[in-house]
Amino acid sequence: MSFFVELWESVFTPGTTPALITATHASFILLIISLLVLIFLTKSIHFINLLVIAVLLYASVFWFINELQQVKLQSNNELSQKELEKESESEKLSANATESSQTTATSEDIKLRKRKV
Incomplete structure (x- = not known):
């Protein structure tokens, strides 16, 4: 049995x-x-x-x-841990992308200000 x-x-x-x-x-x-x-x-x-x-x-x-x-x-714990790692990496990449776009925007603003003067 x-x-x-x-x-x-x-x-x-x-x-x-x-x-x-x-x-x-x-x-x-x-x-x-x-x-x-x-x-x-x-x-x-x-x-x-x-x-x-x-x-x-x-x-x-x-x-x-x-x-x-x-x-x-893989167990469910391993899969959820990998998903959390991927999410944290994507958040870091998006944060870096927004920072670089902000610095790009400020450098463009400086160029525009110089042209106006």
Whole structure:
């Protein structure tokens, strides 16, 4: 029974967990086995097509799981900290831009005053 509890808890955990991977592989293997049995019993082209679709879907899910395991997932705290750093950098840049525009405006004012005199 602990496998099902672990599987349920893996729904709320970011990334992939061993229970989720095991359940995914088991469900696809059972699907493929049942389709093979149906192909053997009925020899229907429809079940062959479904088997091809299931195998391709299983391959793509397997690839996606491997890609997720290679990527380092970040927690919410890390993401919010990065957002705060980006906001502070953008505020500094905007403050520098307004200061430079003010100094530019004052130098232009000086040039205009010199011309008037």
